[in-house]
Amino acid sequence: MTTGNDPITKRREIALVGNPNTGKTTIFNALTGLRHSTANYPGVTVEKRSGRMQLPGGEEISVLDLPGAYSLLPRSLDEEVVHDVLLGIRKDTPPPDLVLVILDANNLERNLYLATQVLETGLSVILVLNMWDMAQKNGTVVDLEKLSELTGTPCVATVGMEREGIVKLQQTIALMLLEPVARPAKFSLEPFLPEGLKNELDKIVALIESRLRDRPGAVFGEALRLLPDRLFRSPFFKDIKTGDLLRTEILSVRSSLKQNGIDWTSVEPECRYRAIDDLCTRVVRRASHKVPAFSDRLDKILTHRVWGLGIFIVIMGVIFQSIFSWAQAPMDLLSRVIEKMGGFAQAWLPEGALRSLVVDGIIAGVGNVIVFLPQIFLLFFFIALFEDTGYMARAVFVLDKLMKKVGLNGKAFLPLLSSFACTVPGVLATRTIEDRNDRLATILVAPLMSCSARLPIYTLLIAAFIPNIHVFHLLHLQGLTLLGLYLLSIGAGLGIAALFRKTFLKGNRMPFVFELPPYRIPHLKTVLGTMWDRAKEFITRAGSIIFFLSIVLWFLVSYPKDPAAQTRFESVKQQASVTLSGEALQKRLSAIEHEEKDLRLRSSYAGSLGRAIEPAIRPLGFNWEIGIGIVASFAARELLISTLAIVHHVEAQGGGMTDGLIRALQEQRSPVTGKLAYTPLVALSLMVFYVLACQCFSTFAIVKRETGSWGWMFFMILYMTGLAWSASFVVYQGGRLLGFE
């Protein structure tokens, strides 16, 4: 019997396990305070939260918050991690010395399903009955002593939010950790199993027990859970030595059970709930079994046929409003701070490649992402708030039917909405979707949602090329164009999702069910904590990759250097300073500098790339200057604007460079034909391209991580590029056929 202690540090570890919505996180926070960190389990996109706590005796132990799970028969990545950690299968996370199973005291029966499974693993367990105050209010009385006696494990009542029962819990943890070996639980499923099953299962036990030497108690439960595994998904079947034998044995056990009239497809849930019902009749004295009245009244409004939808739309309107307008002031402030930092570095560092790297590469590149933080913080705040109050489940409930029409489910709504701010948090938010196909489809279309980095491009091009007129005396043509772009983004996203779900992402592995927890008053500390954890993840995740790519892009834009040209410009500058003076000199110098910048960009690797892709984008109406902009956009889409400003020699004047750039674009003529280079048709084609094209390195990185596959990432890039090219082609060539230029 090992307890999985690290031989070097000897720091002991406890793990928190429980169903979703049991307040597990509040218990974790109460035990660890704010001292915790989040990471990912290696190889999977499951969040690993761990922290430290001090026992009354002074010993420091680590606390692991395992993801929410309903069963030890895994149906999602989260559940797989819980299963594997508890059974000691994960090499990176040894099984804990003690498990705290967090149960919602209002909902003991379903919570006991997982709890009794954990009891059977043979690990030391404490049952923590959380939300005790609510249970009392609702008239549910649980006899803790009796429950403790019948299960053979200590039981503690808590109210995580109020920190009630936490001291008692800490003492119980210390007490349990004093015991040298795990205390076996008294709970046993055996009396509730149909006759003859045990003998049959023993045949399977014999085949898998060597794999679970550390957890002999867990073998029976594992064998039981292999029974319904029709598709042989369990890793036990992949064992080289015993896998095939196990397959044959399972098939023979199934047929012999069938002969004896035992339904092997659902033995565990049927028997376990019988055992739980038996347990509950003895420990729960008065189960009221009713939804709290307050929650019910609220639901009558929030999921009402008319009001429910209306309120939902208003709430989403507020979120959108906050993301796009309230966030503006802090975003402006941040961009000024970043500019200042750039100026600071400019002044302090000696001229040369290093200064250019720091100022134009790192500060500018990372700054492009930092600027979005206010939006992302707000977005995460609202998400955490909705989760904490229970409204999130209602939003999913209200919207599921709509999302089902395009083959997604209600839980896809929030990730897609988040993607209007930024694709990265949107893709991260898809983790709540358990079903693989649903989740993949959502991830693949999330980048089609028009993120806020595209907005400056729309604004510029619309201001420059869409006439400021009213149609039908009412509708503003510029506003209408913007609306059209957003509708295109939504339409494309939903259409593509429907297409994928009907073709290669067909079907579901499990029915779409979710819990509707009672409404709760939000707990500000929990909400802010969740927001901060996720924002931190975004910053480190996106930040590190952007940092790296900013350097790459800076290199592409700055190299190769042309020393001959540099000396030529130097001599021209010197000449100017000899012949001119005062204002005229300044003017001349800045003109030369612009020319120099332009030439550097044209002859850089990015410039060559822009030229290289010109033949491909010519049919869309784009020149090679736009080509360079498209290349630069991969770091951040709005770089199209600064690139166009550089290649068209636009100077910042007074209110910034926007006015100058608009004029430059309107007047620019093609050197070959002498016609206007940018027309409303080209602008429209370009905007359509930017709606649909996947041009964001952070998105690539996050999709690779979350799907765990380069294949899906490349597929996403390919399909989006193809879609963008085709749509722009249709717009531009179709427009020309209709007689537009």
Added chain:
Amino acid sequence: MNRTTLDQLKAGERGVVQGYQGEEDLHYRLKELGLVHGTRILVKRFAPLGDPMEVVLRGYSLSIRKQDAAKILVQKDKNDDGK
């Protein structure tokens, strides 16, 4: 008689789970969530657009799509006045 499927129940009606029909693999999670033979359920309400539906069982509320509820056989309570 009173034997029907869960999706056929109206808001406010109660019943007892009798079993399942159709593909078993998809049902397993529903059973693990407590929808096993003999479990009492109450249909609380339907979503504003008519689907999914909220059912109360074992003291908690679950949202389930009608297409999945149609696989669950239930014995409807007699003389139910919807309370």
